[in-house]
Amino acid sequence: MKVETHYYGMISDRLERSSELHTFETEGGTVNLRDYFETRHPELKEINYKIAVNHEITDILPANTEINEIALLPPFAGG
Amino acid sequence: MLSPEEHEIYSRHLILEKIGLSGQLKLKNSSVLIIGAGGLGCPVLQYLSAAGVGTIGIADHDTVEKTNLQRQVLFGHSSLGKLKVDVAKKRLKDLNPFVNFKTFADGITIGNAIDLVSAFDIIVDCTDNFETRYLINDACFIQNKPLVYGAIHKFEGQVSVFNLNNGPTYRCLYPDLPDPKSVSNCADTGVIGILPGIIGTFQANEVIKIIIKIGTPLNGKLHVFNALNNQSNSYTIPKVEHEIYERIKINGFDQNDYQFQCLTPVLEIDVEAFLESKNSFEQIIDVREYNEYPIIEGLASNVIPMGELHVRFGEIDPDKNTLIFCKRGIRSQMAIDFLKEQYNYKNLTNLKGGITFYPFEQEK
Numbered sequence: 001m002k003v004e005t006h007y008y009g010m011i012s013d014r015l016e017r018s019s020e021l022h023t024f025e026t027e028g029g030t031v032n033l034r035d036y037f038e039t040r041h042p043e044l045k046e047i048n049y050k051i052a053v054n055h056e057i058t059d060i061l062p063a064n065t066e067i068n069e070i071a072l073l074p075p076f077a078g079g
Numbered sequence: 080m081l082s083p084e085e086h087e088i089y090s091r092h093l094i095l096e097k098i099g100l101s102g103q104l105k106l107k108n109s110s111v112l113i114i115g116a117g118g119l120g121c122p123v124l125q126y127l128s129a130a131g132v133g134t135i136g137i138a139d140h141d142t143v144e145k146t147n148l149q150r151q152v153l154f155g156h157s158s159l160g161k162l163k164v165d166v167a168k169k170r171l172k173d174l175n176p177f178v179n180f181k182t183f184a185d186g187i188t189i190g191n192a193i194d195l196v197s198a199f200d201i202i203v204d205c206t207d208n209f210e211t212r213y214l215i216n217d218a219c220f221i222q223n224k225p226l227v228y229g230a231i232h233k234f235e236g237q238v239s240v241f242n243l244n245n246g247p248t249y250r251c252l253y254p255d256l257p258d259p260k261s262v263s264n265c266a267d268t269g270v271i272g273i274l275p276g277i278i279g280t281f282q283a284n285e286v287i288k289i290i291i292k293i294g295t296p297l298n299g300k301l302h303v304f305n306a307l308n309n310q311s312n313s314y315t316i317p318k319v320e321h322e323i324y325e326r327i328k329i330n331g332f333d334q335n336d337y338q339f340q341c342l343t344p345v346l347e348i349d350v351e352a353f354l355e356s357k358n359s360f361e362q363i364i365d366v367r368e369y370n371e372y373p374i375i376e377g378l379a380s381n382v383i384p385m386g387e388l389h390v391r392f393g394e395i396d397p398d399k400n401t402l403i404f405c406k407r408g409i410r411s412q413m414a415i416d417f418l419k420e421q422y423n424y425k426n427l428t429n430l431k432g433g434i435t436f437y438p439f440e441q442e443k
Contacts, residue, residue: 009235050253073301076235079275
């Protein structure tokens with residue numbers, strides 16, 4: 001299953017892209033999304049962020065889940 | 080009751096079924112504290128004043144700088160160098176003389192946070208740094224006050240409502256202050272001037288909805304807006320009780336450390352002590368951007384913005400006793416951390432609190 005992942009704020013700056021397609025197989029069990037993204041983009045280990053799946057905050061992708069969208073949400077400081 | 084003149088001013092509210100006289104009276108009887116009179120604070124202050132919120136608090140310790148004028152639309156060239164709270168109050172009093180304005184030129188500090196927050200019904204976070212955002216969040220949680228949050232980054236903005244009706248707090252979303260090495264400063268990232276106008280207007284709208292009890296506030300929702308593609312998304316924030324209680328020291332709040340917690344401790348000196356021992360420093364380095372004010376003639380022996388430090392560090396003599404400063408003492412702390420870690424510098428002292436607390440009149 002291909003899922004569009006949105007990158008916000010400084011994550012988008014660091015990865016130099018605002019979105020990316022990722023392929024997930026959840027038939028075999030759960031997926032730890034933090035591990036998944038930090039393996040592919042090690043620079044994320046240095047950043048504080050939350051992960052949202054289908055607009056709900058979570059680090060774990062449950063088995064057999066239909067995913068429409070993932071977002072990586074760092075905090076913003078500016079005002 | 081509303082006076083005949085107030086009836087005229089608020090006539091477009093009064094004819095709205097969801098606001099009407101009862102809603103307008105709720106606005107008049109409410110009090111809102113806006114912390115930060117910058118990019119976000121300007122639209123929040125203008126719309127809440129115009130809407131007839133009865134008491135508005137403005138907390139900000141900054142003065143108006145030329146770099147503010149690109150987005151902080153309450154101010155003009157005649158405001159440069161003046162306290163933001165004073166300029167804002169004068170302009171807003173003209174916009175709506177029926178509002179009672181209270182100004183706090185010390186801004187929010189760990190010493191006044193609890194008292195300040197407790198004196199208002201709703202708190203609006205329009206600040207520009209993480210330390211103050213966590214301080215405000217924790218004070219609001221302790222005082223059980225709803226917090227309307229807004230924050231921006233380049234072309235993107237976040238809005239949310241925390242601590243409303245036992246809802247989640249900012250710490251449920253981001254439990255701890257981020258590593259300062261992982262965050263950028265507003266002065267060196269930049270922001271499109273219109274964006275705080277959009278996000279601040281969202282915040283003002285949330286405040287009005289909470290006061291009048293209409294619509295659905297962003298309670299437990301993080302709303303994210305992208306000005307480049309006009310996409311808006313809302314993300315559900317779960318309430319995480321243990322994140323709140325493990326981190327907010329409800330008893331002994333004034334002992335909490337809201338400075339960036341991941342930096343290596345460095346030798347620090349406050350402004351008062353610095354003024355007494357100024358001559359003992361053989362080099363004084365300003366790590367702010369070139370366009371940042373105030374500039375104090377003759378104070379810095381060199382200006383090396385943080386972004387240039389990795390190529391210009393050689394200009395700092397490692398054998399000299401050196402003071403490093405920035406606006407608030409955070410970037411200078413990061414600079415010292417970098418120089419010690421990467422190039423084994425010693426003899427570096429940070430100006431605690433930054434140049435903000437420097438008594439400028441002494442230099443005149």
